[in-house]
Amino acid sequence: MSYTISSTRTKRSYRSSTNRKITLWCWLFITPNLIFYALFQGWPILVNWYYSMLNWSGLESSQTFVGLSNYKELILDTYFWNAYKNSFIFMAGTVPLQLIIALFLALLVNSPRLKFASVYRTIIFIPVVTTASIIGIIMVYIWGADGAVNYILLRLNILERPINFLADPKWAMFTAIIIFVWKNVGMNMIYWLAGLQGISKDLYEAADIDGANKIQTFFYITLPQLLPIGLVITLLNVAGSLKVFDMIKTMTNGGPFFATDVVSTYIYRYAFSSEMGMPRLGYASAAAIFFTLTIVIFAVIQVIVNKRTNAKGVTKIE
Amino acid sequence: MNRKIGWTLIHIPLILLSFLWIYPFLWMVSASFKTDTEFFSNGLRLIPASFRLDNIKRAWNVANFEQYFMNSAIVTAAVILIVVVITATCGYALGRYSFPGKKIFIAILGASMFIPLEFSMIPIFKLIKEMGLLDSLLGLILAESGGGHVLFVLLFASFFRQIPKELEEASIIDGCNFLQTFWHVGLPLAKPIIGSVVIMQFVWTWNSFLLPLVLTLSSPENRTLAVGLYSLQGEHVVDWTGIAAGGSIALVPIIVIFILLQRYFVDGMAGAVKG
Numbered sequence: 001m002s003y004t005i006s007s008t009r010t011k012r013s014y015r016s017s018t019n020r021k022i023t024l025w026c027w028l029f030i031t032p033n034l035i036f037y038a039l040f041q042g043w044p045i046l047v048n049w050y051y052s053m054l055n056w057s058g059l060e061s062s063q064t065f066v067g068l069s070n071y072k073e074l075i076l077d078t079y080f081w082n083a084y085k086n087s088f089i090f091m092a093g094t095v096p097l098q099l100i101i102a103l104f105l106a107l108l109v110n111s112p113r114l115k116f117a118s119v120y121r122t123i124i125f126i127p128v129v130t131t132a133s134i135i136g137i138i139m140v141y142i143w144g145a146d147g148a149v150n151y152i153l154l155r156l157n158i159l160e161r162p163i164n165f166l167a168d169p170k171w172a173m174f175t176a177i178i179i180f181v182w183k184n185v186g187m188n189m190i191y192w193l194a195g196l197q198g199i200s201k202d203l204y205e206a207a208d209i210d211g212a213n214k215i216q217t218f219f220y221i222t223l224p225q226l227l228p229i230g231l232v233i234t235l236l237n238v239a240g241s242l243k244v245f246d247m248i249k250t251m252t253n254g255g256p257f258f259a260t261d262v263v264s265t266y267i268y269r270y271a272f273s274s275e276m277g278m279p280r281l282g283y284a285s286a287a288a289i290f291f292t293l294t295i296v297i298f299a300v301i302q303v304i305v306n307k308r309t310n311a312k313g314v315t316k317i318e
Numbered sequence: 319m320n321r322k323i324g325w326t327l328i329h330i331p332l333i334l335l336s337f338l339w340i341y342p343f344l345w346m347v348s349a350s351f352k353t354d355t356e357f358f359s360n361g362l363r364l365i366p367a368s369f370r371l372d373n374i375k376r377a378w379n380v381a382n383f384e385q386y387f388m389n390s391a392i393v394t395a396a397v398i399l400i401v402v403v404i405t406a407t408c409g410y411a412l413g414r415y416s417f418p419g420k421k422i423f424i425a426i427l428g429a430s431m432f433i434p435l436e437f438s439m440i441p442i443f444k445l446i447k448e449m450g451l452l453d454s455l456l457g458l459i460l461a462e463s464g465g466g467h468v469l470f471v472l473l474f475a476s477f478f479r480q481i482p483k484e485l486e487e488a489s490i491i492d493g494c495n496f497l498q499t500f501w502h503v504g505l506p507l508a509k510p511i512i513g514s515v516v517i518m519q520f521v522w523t524w525n526s527f528l529l530p531l532v533l534t535l536s537s538p539e540n541r542t543l544a545v546g547l548y549s550l551q552g553e554h555v556v557d558w559t560g561i562a563a564g565g566s567i568a569l570v571p572i573i574v575i576f577i578l579l580q581r582y583f584v585d586g587m588a589g590a591v592k593g
Contacts, residue, residue: 022415025496029411030423032404033467040464041430044441051440108332113325122580123336126343129576129583133527133544134565137551138342141558148341148362182339187587194588232591243434246527250548264436271440272532281440292437299432 052289054282070286080287082258083266086173087291090262091241093177094184098237099230101181102188107222109189110196121193125186132183136250139179140166166251169259176260180247184240188233195229196222228306235302242295263291343569349562350374357559373563381560383567385539386546390568393459393530393542394523400463401470401519402512408467409474410500414486427466435528443532453537458530462523470515473589477511478504514586517579524572543568 150162245264254261271284351366451457
């Protein structure tokens with residue numbers, strides 16, 4: 001009797017000491033990631049609020065606290081609102097196109113009856129893995145006056161004289177949207193394929209037995225089943241298109257005449273470029289905060305919608 | 319029979335589409351073989367008159383692409399190593415154990431997932447500067463490794479959660495501690511996830527533009543390929559054959575690696591939306 005009691009006791013104390021040890025190990029294991037998070041994501045989130053209240057050209061000695069005046073100036077700057085508006089035009093142009101074209105391609109490529117499906121999938125995916133800034137530079141030629149796009153349009157008599165698409169204020173935004181969609185459709189196709197492959201075969205069999213045709217099956221089975229993953233894909237696209245920088249910077253640098261100036265190029269211009277004279281890091285931080293809040297609001301709305309539709313989202317872990 | 323013809327006909331638009339998708343790359347590679355005269359008279363032809371390597375050599379030696387290539391390779395390799403180590407350990411702890419602070423940790427990582435780099439850029443720039451690492455490859459490596467890596471941590475965590483407890487218990491009976499169990503039991507099993515993380519991080523770091531652009535503003539010798547090519551565009555009258563050659567140097571490795579390892583990449587991407 002006494003033997004069992006002491007044995008449980010030692011067992012218990014042994015257990016709590018191993019538990020403590022495991023907790024320690026666990027924290028040891030998550031600390032490196034935590035450090036990289038804290039330095040390069042956590043700290044920026046905190047300190048940006050302070051930076052945004054500074055008048056600051058980058059040198060330590062030049063810092064002066066100016067309160068909310070950067071924000072005031074920002075709200076009154078028509079160029080900022082132009083960039084803000086352009087970011088949303090860019091989003092509204094790219095996201096639906098990407099989603100629809102990619103879904104269409106995913107349905108095609110997913111069909112077991114299509115030969116060479118994996119070849120098509122690979123080809124459509126290639127632009128996704130290539131460097132956006134380099135694509136941007138190459139596209140300046142391809143959509144330029146001597147490039148292939150003009151060549152074909154002239155040959156087909158659609159155009160009378162060449163248009164330098166990315167340098168024409170009327171066409172630059174449209175062209176940037178088309179090129180961005182071209183680059184990212186492959187990624188969306190992979191997302192949709194993941195969704196399609198998650199749909200249970202039984203549902204299709206049941207629909208087949210009930211005599212549903214292809215179109216009915218698509219609208220009553222495929223589409224509703226894809227809805228939860230579709231919301232996640234939409235959010236990834238919205239966030240991705242709102243923070244576009246590399247391609248815009250290399251294709252148009254926000255021009256011509258600010259026609260493609262988005263918030264990220266606006267911020268860059270004030271923070272790191274010499275175009276505007278002395279850098280204004282505080283002002284640029286205010287713009288960054290203002291815009292990031294917009295993205296976060298979108299994310300929150302999506303998470304709420306997602307919860308309502310009972311989706312398995314990216315943020316879900318257990 | 320009709321159906322069969324239908325399925326064959328569908329290849330026509332798909333082939334056309336595929337051509338549109340690879341045309342820019344074909345154009346770039348072929349332009350990198352052309353002489354300037356050939357480029358101006360025949361800029362659109364996809365098959366160059368001869369496969370001369372003059373432009374590639376010029377980009378490699380004169381335009382400093384040798385240096386840029388080395389920088390890209392060093393930065394990418396170092397970042398992959400760091401990221402795999404920190405996310406695998408983190409995912410292991412989160413996936414296999416529950417411990418005080420776990421929930422908060424996950425919530426913090428998840429909450430900042432949508433913070434764009436543009437937002438963090440100024441503080442990161444300032445931080446690297448204050449560490450005395452501005453204009454050094456080390457600074458670039460650290461900054462590129464920064465962030466919460468939510469996607470990778472979750473990929474590892476959900477993988478490690480599925481490993482049967484018996485394997486772990488066996489290794490503990492064999493006298494392995496936590497670290498040894500992770501190293502000898504967990505990590506070897508996680509090879510497919512490591513593959514996904516390596517290829518995805520490779521693509522992201524190799525293609526990264528804003529960070530290396532900002533962190534090498536005053537040190538051209540530390541530019542990566544993406545930034546080096548951009549500076550080529552800005553410097554003189556646009557030298558398209560040189561740009562095409564530089565672009566080929568930068569893009570061919572990543573396309574080749576992707577085609578070889580695409581399964582891992584696609585699995586990782588799919589994991590991002592499947593949760």
